[in-house]
Amino acid sequence: xxxxxxxxxxxxxxxxxxxxxxxxxxxxxxxxxxxxxxxxxxxxxxxxxxxxxxxxxxxxxxxxxxxxxxxxxxxxxxxxxxxxxxxxxxxxxxxxxxxxxxxxxxxxxxxxxxxxxxxxxxxxxxxxxxxxxxxxxxxxxxxxxxxxxxxxxxxxxxxxxxxxxxxxxxxxxxxxxxxxxxxxxxxxxxxxxxxxxxxxxxxxxxxxxxxxxxxxxxxxxxxxxxxxxxxxxxxxxxxxxxxxxxxxxxxxxxxxxxxxxxxxxxxxxxxxxxxxxxxxxxxxxxxxxxxxxxxxxxxxxxxxxxxxxxxxxxxxxxxxxxxxxxxxxxxxxxxxxxxxxxxxxxxxxxxxxxxxxxxxxxxxxxxxxxx
Numbered sequence: 001x002x003x004x005x006x007x008x009x010x011x012x013x014x015x016x017x018x019x020x021x022x023x024x025x026x027x028x029x030x031x032x033x034x035x036x037x038x039x040x041x042x043x044x045x046x047x048x049x050x051x052x053x054x055x056x057x058x059x060x061x062x063x064x065x066x067x068x069x070x071x072x073x074x075x076x077x078x079x080x081x082x083x084x085x086x087x088x089x090x091x092x093x094x095x096x097x098x099x100x101x102x103x104x105x106x107x108x109x110x111x112x113x114x115x116x117x118x119x120x121x122x123x124x125x126x127x128x129x130x131x132x133x134x135x136x137x138x139x140x141x142x143x144x145x146x147x148x149x150x151x152x153x154x155x156x157x158x159x160x161x162x163x164x165x166x167x168x169x170x171x172x173x174x175x176x177x178x179x180x181x182x183x184x185x186x187x188x189x190x191x192x193x194x195x196x197x198x199x200x201x202x203x204x205x206x207x208x209x210x211x212x213x214x215x216x217x218x219x220x221x222x223x224x225x226x227x228x229x230x231x232x233x234x235x236x237x238x239x240x241x242x243x244x245x246x247x248x249x250x251x252x253x254x255x256x257x258x259x260x261x262x263x264x265x266x267x268x269x270x271x272x273x274x275x276x277x278x279x280x281x282x283x284x285x286x287x288x289x290x291x292x293x294x295x296x297x298x299x300x301x302x303x304x305x306x307x308x309x310x311x312x313x314x315x316x317x318x319x320x321x322x323x324x325x326x327x328x329x330x331x332x333x334x335x336x337x338x339x340x341x342x343x344x345x346x347x348x349x350x351x352x353x354x355x356x357x358x359x360x361x362x363x364x365x366x367x368x369x370x371x
Contacts, residue, residue, distance in 0.1 A: 004334070005068025006036040007061045007077050014043050014319035015326055017074050017091075020054035022331035027055040030338050035068060037061045044320045072330060076101060078110075085109055086356070090330070092116050092129055095353055095364050096260025097288050102364065105354050112354040115333060116259075117361070119350055127333040127347075131175045132325035133315050138179030138255065140314040141282040142168070145251045146187060148280050148307055153250075154188025165190050169249040170209070171242070171266050171291055172256035173200035176284055180253040181207045192245055194266075195256070196238070212245055214238045243271045250276065254283040254291035267292040277305040286310030 004026065006018055018026075018034075019041070026032045034056040038048060048058050064071070065081045072090045088111040095102050095114055105112050115129045125131070146153055149166075156163040168184040170177045173195035181204060184191045191209035195201075201211040214237050246252065246267065252275075257263050263285035272281075272294060283290045286297040294303055295310040302308075315322040333351075342348045353361045 002030075002070060003033040003035060003068045005064035005071045006034065006040055006056075007064050007071065007073060008037050008040055009073060009075055009077065012316075013075055014316045014322075015074050016041055016044060016046070016319075016323045017072050017326050017330050019046065019323055019327040020050040020056070022327045023051060023056050024054035025331060026334060029335075032338075033057070035059050035064055037064060044323050072334070074326065076104070078104060080104065083109055086111070088113065090115070090333070093353070094287075095361075099364065102353070102359070106357050106359070108357040110354060110357055111352070113348070113351040114353050115329070115351060117351045117353070118333075118347065121347075124347055127329050127336065129326060129329045132329055133313075133322065134174065134176035134255075135179045136315045136318055136322055136325070137284055137313070138176035138181075138253070139183045140318055141176070141253045141255075141284055142180050142183040142187065142251070144309070144314065144317075145253070145280045145282050148309070149250060150278055151250065153184075166250040167192065167248055168251040168253065169193070169212075169245055170253045170255065171195075172254065172285075173197070173204050173211075174255060174257075176255040177253070178203055178207065180255065181209045184251070184253075185209065189251070192249075194238075194242055194245075196234075212241060214241055238266070239268070239271075242266055243274070246271050247274050248276070250279050252279070252281045252292075254281065254285055254295075256291050257285045257288055261288070263288040263291055265289075265291060265293050269293050272303060272306060272308075275306055279306045281306065281308045282314075283308065283310045284312055284314070287312035 023034050027034060036051055036056050036058055038058050065083050069084060069086060070088050074092055076093060078089060087109055090113050093101055093114040094116055118124045118128055151166060152163060153166050155165045165188050168189040168191045170180045170193040173193050181191050181193055185208050192212055193204045193209050194212040201213060204211040256266060281292050283292050283295040285291045286295050290310055292308055294308055297310045300307060300309045340348060353364055
């Protein structure tokens with residue numbers, strides 16, 4: 001019988017990767033034994049009793065590491081603890097950008113699968129943790145910006161006069177960006193959006209926003225739907241056009257990212273200098289350097305009366321909602337693992353980073369050995 005272990009996340013994390021509902025489904029459908037650390041769901045108001053009723057067993061983190069042959073978490077929870085033979089870790093590690101995190105797992109007993117490496121395919125949609133979290137991130141970015149802003153967003157017509165709707169610019173029209181557009185439109189904003197992928201224009205316009213299009217974009221069939229790096233000539237045109245639109249924006253939501261690489265800088269200091277005082281920049285690409293040159297990851301700074309929020313994980317402010325989505329994603333992935341052969345399944349092979357202490361993901365091998 002396989003044993004799945006659930007241990008508490010680091011102090012900065014508010015989410016839980018498997019909730020009692022999905023724990024019960026794993027136990028009922030696959031006969032899996034689930035052990036969890038006392039108080040694992042406390043931050044989202046889920047008691048140990050609910051995990052007990054789902055069929056799980058509470059114990060200490062030390063016992064989990066020595067008994068479980070499969071440990072699921074959101075973040076890296078392994079810090080060199082004693083573990084059982086052939087232990088496998090499942091999480092969202094972003095090894096492509098943070099290659100230094102790999103070294104801790106290069107031990108003979110350990111295998112690692114990272115869900116952020118799932119391809120953007122129809123089959124993988126129900127396991128796609130990045131899309132789930134990006135959607136909530138985009139929503140929260142607009143709501144938080146509205147709270148920080150000193151103005152109302154929609155048009156108000158009163159006996160004292162009319163307040164015009166504010167402009168929101170969204171940079172990057174992926175999952176997070178599209179959700180930000182939809183949320184800003186619901187709040188009554190005038191919304192404009194930019195994305196290097198011209199194919200994103202149709203989705204942007206369908207949500208009622210104006211698409212800022214820069215001619216000359218290059219794309220690759222091998223990019224899996226993600227943006228790729230562009231030519232210098234294109235980047236100059238892009239910067240000029242974006243800078244013009246930023247001058248009249250009250251809220252800017254930055255979501256542009258390239259997997260495993262530094263986030264593209266779309267807003268430099270000069271562009272911020274020309275923005276309206278009181279404006280807010282929400283930089284969701286902060287963890288990988290940020291789309292704004294002035295962004296500081298994990299901090300809110302004030303520059304020339306403009307607030308710049310650097311936070312790639314606003315979902316941690318929505319822990320109950322985020323945990324519900326993550327729990328479904330994780331259950332579907334584990335379900336897939338239980339019903340497929342790892343060495344024959346493309347989804348599982350794509351997520352497999354380390355097998356018994358050996359790097360098996362080609363792109364990560366190249367990055368890890370050249371940094």
